[in-house]
Amino acid sequence: MPRSAPARAPITSPAAATVFTTVLTEGPVSRVDVARRTGLSSAAVTKAARPFIEAGYLEELASEGRTGPGAGRPANPLAIRPDREYFVGVKITGDDLIGVVTDLRADVRASAHHALKSHDVGHVVRALADLVGELLAGPTPDGTSNLRERAYCLGVAVSGDVDRASGVVRYSPFLGWRDVPLASLLGEATGLTVTLENDVKALAVAEQWFGEGVGASSFALVTVGTGIGSALVVNGDLVRGAHGVAGEIGHVPVADGGPPCHCGGRGCVEAIASTEAILTRAREVSGEPALDMEDAVARARGGDEPLREVFAGAGHAIGLGLAALVNLFGPERVVVSGEGVATYDLFEEQIRRTFAVQAFGSAARCGLVIRPLPFEEWARGAAAVAIQSLFVAESV
Amino acid sequence: MPRSAPARAPITSPAAATVFTTVLTEGPVSRVDVARRTGLSSAAVTKAARPFIEAGYLEELASEGRTGPGAGRPANPLAIRPDREYFVGVKITGDDLIGVVTDLRADVRASAHHALKSHDVGHVVRALADLVGELLAGPTPDGTSNLRERAYCLGVAVSGDVDRASGVVRYSPFLGWRDVPLASLLGEATGLTVTLENDVKALAVAEQWFGEGVGASSFALVTVGTGIGSALVVNGDLVRGAHGVAGEIGHVPVADGGPPCHCGGRGCVEAIASTEAILTRAREVSGEPALDMEDAVARARGGDEPLREVFAGAGHAIGLGLAALVNLFGPERVVVSGEGVATYDLFEEQIRRTFAVQAFGSAARCGLVIRPLPFEEWARGAAAVAIQSLFVAESV
DNA sequence: ATAAATTCTTGACGAAGTTAATTAATCCTG
DNA sequence: CAGGATTAATTAACTTCGTCAAGAATTTAT
Numbered sequence: 001m002p003r004s005a006p007a008r009a010p011i012t013s014p015a016a017a018t019v020f021t022t023v024l025t026e027g028p029v030s031r032v033d034v035a036r037r038t039g040l041s042s043a044a045v046t047k048a049a050r051p052f053i054e055a056g057y058l059e060e061l062a063s064e065g066r067t068g069p070g071a072g073r074p075a076n077p078l079a080i081r082p083d084r085e086y087f088v089g090v091k092i093t094g095d096d097l098i099g100v101v102t103d104l105r106a107d108v109r110a111s112a113h114h115a116l117k118s119h120d121v122g123h124v125v126r127a128l129a130d131l132v133g134e135l136l137a138g139p140t141p142d143g144t145s146n147l148r149e150r151a152y153c154l155g156v157a158v159s160g161d162v163d164r165a166s167g168v169v170r171y172s173p174f175l176g177w178r179d180v181p182l183a184s185l186l187g188e189a190t191g192l193t194v195t196l197e198n199d200v201k202a203l204a205v206a207e208q209w210f211g212e213g214v215g216a217s218s219f220a221l222v223t224v225g226t227g228i229g230s231a232l233v234v235n236g237d238l239v240r241g242a243h244g245v246a247g248e249i250g251h252v253p254v255a256d257g258g259p260p261c262h263c264g265g266r267g268c269v270e271a272i273a274s275t276e277a278i279l280t281r282a283r284e285v286s287g288e289p290a291l292d293m294e295d296a297v298a299r300a301r302g303g304d305e306p307l308r309e310v311f312a313g314a315g316h317a318i319g320l321g322l323a324a325l326v327n328l329f330g331p332e333r334v335v336v337s338g339e340g341v342a343t344y345d346l347f348e349e350q351i352r353r354t355f356a357v358q359a360f361g362s363a364a365r366c367g368l369v370i371r372p373l374p375f376e377e378w379a380r381g382a383a384a385v386a387i388q389s390l391f392v393a394e395s396v
Numbered sequence: 397m398p399r400s401a402p403a404r405a406p407i408t409s410p411a412a413a414t415v416f417t418t419v420l421t422e423g424p425v426s427r428v429d430v431a432r433r434t435g436l437s438s439a440a441v442t443k444a445a446r447p448f449i450e451a452g453y454l455e456e457l458a459s460e461g462r463t464g465p466g467a468g469r470p471a472n473p474l475a476i477r478p479d480r481e482y483f484v485g486v487k488i489t490g491d492d493l494i495g496v497v498t499d500l501r502a503d504v505r506a507s508a509h510h511a512l513k514s515h516d517v518g519h520v521v522r523a524l525a526d527l528v529g530e531l532l533a534g535p536t537p538d539g540t541s542n543l544r545e546r547a548y549c550l551g552v553a554v555s556g557d558v559d560r561a562s563g564v565v566r567y568s569p570f571l572g573w574r575d576v577p578l579a580s581l582l583g584e585a586t587g588l589t590v591t592l593e594n595d596v597k598a599l600a601v602a603e604q605w606f607g608e609g610v611g612a613s614s615f616a617l618v619t620v621g622t623g624i625g626s627a628l629v630v631n632g633d634l635v636r637g638a639h640g641v642a643g644e645i646g647h648v649p650v651a652d653g654g655p656p657c658h659c660g661g662r663g664c665v666e667a668i669a670s671t672e673a674i675l676t677r678a679r680e681v682s683g684e685p686a687l688d689m690e691d692a693v694a695r696a697r698g699g700d701e702p703l704r705e706v707f708a709g710a711g712h713a714i715g716l717g718l719a720a721l722v723n724l725f726g727p728e729r730v731v732v733s734g735e736g737v738a739t740y741d742l743f744e745e746q747i748r749r750t751f752a753v754q755a756f757g758s759a760a761r762c763g764l765v766i767r768p769l770p771f772e773e774w775a776r777g778a779a780a781v782a783i784q785s786l787f788v789a790e791s792v
Numbered sequence: 793a794t795a796a797a798t799t800c801t802t803g804a805c806g807a808a809g810t811t812a813a814t815t816a817a818t819c820c821t822g
Numbered sequence: 823c824a825g826g827a828t829t830a831a832t833t834a835a836c837t838t839c840g841t842c843a844a845g846a847a848t849t850t851a852t
Contacts, residue, residue: 015839030799031800040840042800042801043842046800046802047839063799071850071851072799075800161757217638234633234635239630242727242728243758243761243762244758245758246759247724249723251754251756252720253650253716253719254649255652256712263757264753323648324648327644328626328644329637329642330637332639357661358647362640363641363642363644408808409807426830427831438830439831442833443832459817467829468818468827468828469829470829472830
């Protein structure tokens with residue numbers, strides 16, 4: 001059901017994008033403040049902000065009296081109007097679809113799940129369109145209108161090699177897809193403007209704008225779980241890799257002659273610290289081939305030394321991988337997250353210890369944040385990419 | 397002896413820099429071709445090129461008849477006039493200064509060495525100024541003038557943590573320096589405009605413009621020798637690291653529990669594959685504590701198996717480090733070079749083999765060049781940085 | 793009140809690059 | 823060999839974006 005083009009303020013000039021993202025990511029800021037932070041002239045900020053205010057994306061807050069250094073006209077901070085437009089984000093996993101509706105600040109306003117019965121492209125497209133229909137069925141959170149009337153952009157996150165510019169899934173091992181033009185298929189099915197992105201990179205965008213990455217010009221996001229991946233932001237830009245591969249921290253070799261990895265190598269971080277690798281090893285040391293993850297975690301927490309060492313070994317491997325990453329890139333901050341980190345009480349200390357030993361010189365000064373990842377966060381990352389499509393021109 | 401400001405065409409607009417670098421790095425090109433490659437309009441190229449032609453930096457070649465697709469006015473290729481200006485590049489090592497004079501294409505026209513008796517800052521500055529004086533004493537290669545009259549820029553390469561923007565050596569382990577404002581000291585001593593850069597990064601600039609990196613938007617340069625380092629270029633920009641550290645491939649941990657490294661870690665690439673590490677290990681396996689490198693190489697080449705394995709082990713470690721680099725950052729090309737590579741017949745095969753196994757998916761498709769590094773090349777890198785200072789505005 | 797400080801707005805100006813038309817130089821064809 | 827097709831380079835008018843400098847607005851300090 002194709003719909004008419006969204007009525008919104010076109011973001012054309014670089015300055016407009018700069019001003020808008022500054023207000024978006026750094027909360028209410030006065031125009032002079034935006035000017036100071038971005039290097040633009042205050043006149044340029046005034047001009048760039050006007051169309052956004054007229055279109056309802058930004059608003060001018062009342063001056064808060066006591067802010068400045070004493071004398072002088074008080075500032076009128078610019079703020080985002082989060083409810084001006086809503087965005088849909090969907091993460092496709094092997095088993096299900098996770099969808100959210102967020103506002104302009106990527107705050108989740110509604111969410112829904114949907115089991116995936118098959119990986120057939122047609123099936124996934126229909127299921128995703130249904131999910132989007134469901135998400136947009138209700139009224140807007142502020143009750144003034146219908147969600148469907150105020151959401152134009154859909155962000156979709158998939159693991160694997162994804163070409164964002166063309167909206168094609170080049171290769172997805174989980175889904176068994178090759179060269180699927182998912183963005184255009186979904187565009188037709190939903191009538192929304194679709195942006196497709198690799199899942200970890202999408203998460204990194206969310207993190208860069210609304211999470212731990214705010215204000216850092218370079219940072220890395222590492223996700224630990226079934227797979228181990230990362231996204232790197234250098235000078236504000238995502239590293240994409242000349243051949244579509246980058247951020248594969250899971251396949252950094254850290255243990256010479258270590259366990260074989262499904263990638264064909266040996267001693268990769270993922271061969272030691274992925275959920276599966278940990279479980280395999282836990283079964284070995286416990287001598288119980290039927291041990292499941294929940295039990296392993298419970299026993300390790302209870303003090304089972306051999307099992308504790310399995311988790312510590314995984315933490316050590318992750319720490320080595322982080323050291324490799326940091327020594328090569330020197331990011332300002334590193335965030336470690338993912339389902340695997342849910343049990344991070346068993347990892348964290350060892351990660352930090354190994355990292356501290358192996359990080360070179362002042363590279364060790366980078367901020368290392370280790371923190372669990374709420375599951376919806378993946379979908380929120382997809383929504384963040386949809387928000388980003390307001391700025392970055394892309395083909396459908 | 398401060399001199400008057402150099403008389404040269406100011407490169408102000410982005411387009412001017414783009415046009416000039418395109419002609420500089422991609423040989424003689426017609427204006428339309430420059431336009432096609434850069435995305436500029438041909439009118440813009442005409443305008444941007446004019447001041448350079450007037451100032452003698454570029455010239456218009458006669459059309460070569462048969463170039464285009466048949467009909468049509470033949471192109472008048474633009475070409476660099478390499479002898480319009482000369483550049484001085486000096487590399488400071490622990491023992492000596494290596495200096496070169498190059499033309500605008502970074503081709504070496506003269507060179508000189510100078511032993512360094514002390515690491516005292518004043519001494520080094522004087523020695524370097526003497527070296528520069530010596531280099532610039534003669535006539536220009538084309539005989540039309542004096543070198544001193546046609547060289548305005550000096551590039552200096554030092555290993556360690558260097559802040560190019562401010563021209564300060566923050567920390568150099570080799571020289572034992574901390575926070576030395578070398579650029580301004582040398583500026584006063586020589587009267588030239590000085591640009592300071594980390595040695596590996598300087599080499600990467602030369603490689604990006606005039607070497608294997610030409611045309612690649614992302615590539616990595618790895619140097620193997622006393623130390624093992626690298627420089628990474630992403631999206632045409634050098635990665636600098638938030639805390640001044642980046643590209644430390646020498647301290648990527650590749651052998652869990654491996655030999656201790658002077659950085660405090662274990663199993664770093666440098667702890668296995670640096671010249672010193674190889675020699676130490678060679679002495680161990682041969683049982684001869686006085687064995688020197690030359691002998692070790694000779695015997696390995698002669699077929700001494702234990703020694704061959706020491707070199708292969710070093711190659712393996714380098715291969716693992718390269719895999720880590722490539723998996724994380726997916727460059728288009730990788731160049732491995734350095735003094736250590738002089739004996740690369742003993743390394744190369746193992747580097748390639750390990751790399752092929754551990755590089756993830758299509759990341760392995762990156763071009764891997766392994767090649768010895770002429771010693772003057774370091775100084776040429778410094779000169780390339782000086783040439784770069786024509787474009788990038790920098791403080792003295 | 794008056795002065796000083798600070799924010800925001802406005803309009804003239806300038807830099808840089810685009811499009812479209814023009815001129816230039818060559819090949820191809822009848 | 824004239825005329826058309828084709829490609830290259832130049833020119834001129836125009837657009838876009840942002841700066842600068844002046845001034846209007848709104849507060850505190852004296």
